[in-house]
Amino acid sequence: MRFQIIDGFRGFFLFFMVWMHSAAVFHSDLHYISHHSLGWVEDAQGFVFFSGLVIGLVFMKRLVKSGERGLWALVRKRVKTIYIAHLLVLVAAFVALWVAGPDTRTDMFTYFAQAPFGNVLAGVFLMGRITYADILPMYLVFILFTPAALYLVREGRTMLLLAICFALWGGAQTGVVEFFWRKLGDVSGLTEDGVRLGIFFNRFAWQALYFGGLAIGANMALGRFDPAMFKDPRWRPVAMVCLMLAGLFAGCDLLQTIMGLKAEQERNILDAVYVANFLADLGIMTWLLTAGLSDGNAVLRTVAHAFRRLFTWRPLVFLGRHSLQVYAWHAIGLWLLALAVGPTEALSQLDRAILVVAMSATLWPVAWLNARWQSFRAMRRAGGQSVPAE
Template identity: 30%
Template sequence: MQRLEVLDGLRGYFLVFMVLNHLTFSGGYLLVKLNHGELGYVQDAPGFVFLSGLLMGQVYGARMKKHGYKAGASKIYHRVFELYRYTAGCLLAIIALGFLLTESSVYWEPWLWQLARNDWGFALAAAALLYQPTYMDILPQYIVYLALSPPLVWLCVTGRWRKVVIGSWMLWLGVQFGIHLPLASAIDAVMGALYPGLVLRAHFNVLAWQIVFVGGLVLGCLASTGQLNWQRVFDPTRRGLVEASLCIVLFFMIWRLGMTWELFPEAMQARLRTLEIRAEFSMMFLLNFAALSYLVAWLIIGGVRSDSPLARQAGEGLRALFTLPFLRLIGRHSLQVYAWHVLVIYLLKAVDYHQGPFNELTKTAIAASAVASLAIPALLKEHRAAAAAVIAEP
């Protein structure tokens, strides 16, 4: 299947802003404020997870339809083991750096907790994906989704995608009502009994965030098997959903800016904070994400064919942005680039601790260099692939 360049570019875009959002300096830095996340409740992680599900549905849905369930499932499980190797390798690299860098237990402690003290019990829990250091948590989450996805892909391929959607929605809804809390408490109790102080540590609730991945997976499967036509879904003459999505996006933008600039009374801010549960992907995050995703997709696919000059210009601008060679390069190798970005963020935390504080210009230069460095693992991957292709030639 030919890859869609805009999807690679989108993944690259999210990787760039993950670097900017995860990078920390003493006193903060201004560049991070130039961010779509400041204009609403849509950030990079859900977009990255959604696109991963979408591409997986497209690739493995087509494979299962053509070659059967086992052919597709075996490829998925191979991908699971590959992801685990990168996750474990990233963890081992951070632990090794902790021995080499002076005072790493001080500046990494908020991200690693007891792992910063090189505690073997917590290291084993991290290897089992139960104790996830900060910024390494998307990979374990993705591993879980991939491992459970073969039957879901098969259901979509065989026309039973509605069952997958309903199951995903019910699971997400259950989390919003706390159905997961007894299970989490039981896991904490077992882990604490096995090793003192050990608890389940994961920033993202996999039972809630699965709705993003599964949503992408279902759409990808339907598109790859001919059950969904993107041109019809994003018909430029049908603007009802576009206008509704725009209203929702603007609504959440007003609330987000109001909270940032403290324009609302404290009672309203307190109410909003109770709804803003990112770890469980609460309703405000889901609605904002769905609306913005539809709006962007419509502009890229339907807007460029619209009779509205503004829609055409917006769609063409987004296409130009998401097809930038740099973004497509790092998006094609998102797994390797994501693991690289974790190491870069941890290393730059050490630099800031030992060499900082820096002025704003230096912080901007460091951030730009960190973003540029994302090309390193992608180029190395493509170089190895090219070398292997030459060797394979007769």
């Protein structure tokens, strides 16, 4: 059930990531139908955290079972898979723009159309961004540092790992990384040529989510951490504090939206309010899905069971198990759909809503195709005998 819930979380965050991206591309009012008005926790944060958690679980088990050679074989395989997905997105973006012509103007092509080849080349070397696909180049860097992080956890130095993560996150708050990218672009002349260096997600900031999740997953694999510990009554007051903080963040965010206040928080550097809000939500959700299921308070118990049913819902679990391929597809699909539709000014809100729903609905067929592909490859490795898909 533990893996099922983790996959369910990944599927949930992935779905709403695509939902919000699609609503943004087509300027649909459907962006109001989401959990984004409940504070400063968004889908990308949860997606990155739970991806790190899964990596920590799986890769630490491989390290314990097969040693460093087995771990590095798994790392190479994962890097290859992610990089191929990243390259496919880059190629799809380049080809789509080439077919559509240089005068194409949609929100997704605001900067890319200025220098398609240069921006693709920057992406190949993990120095550039493709709209709505920034997580892939970020993951590639994180995966390369994953073995070092796992070694620290294995040696009982989890706190050292977290301290390093905190220091890097703190450094990201200074703006030095963005300054470096700007200077590099100016000195090289790439900025004048229309090439944008750097990705939306500051890797020094967002690594805290990935490696924080990895630390938890790796310790779970080693048997040093069990979420069942939160069933201890002493954790209930802590959970209630997390609940109050989560409610406070949600209320402040909603008030800020109603009053039309300009947000000062920066998501790209994972501003402190994002981290605090994420920790509060993580704390209450962890408690609800463990101790909350049998809590004496009927309301909390009902909410806990509702969340458990949601995050173990088979469609979300299935989506989460194929999250990498589905994520890569959503970037390609949005590029193609945006080009096919063109400017959205003349579209009604109903038309825009249909586009958002249609794009979001494509995720399951893509996950199904990937499952069939995995089954086919497994069958070939097994010498022609049928092997069920993951």
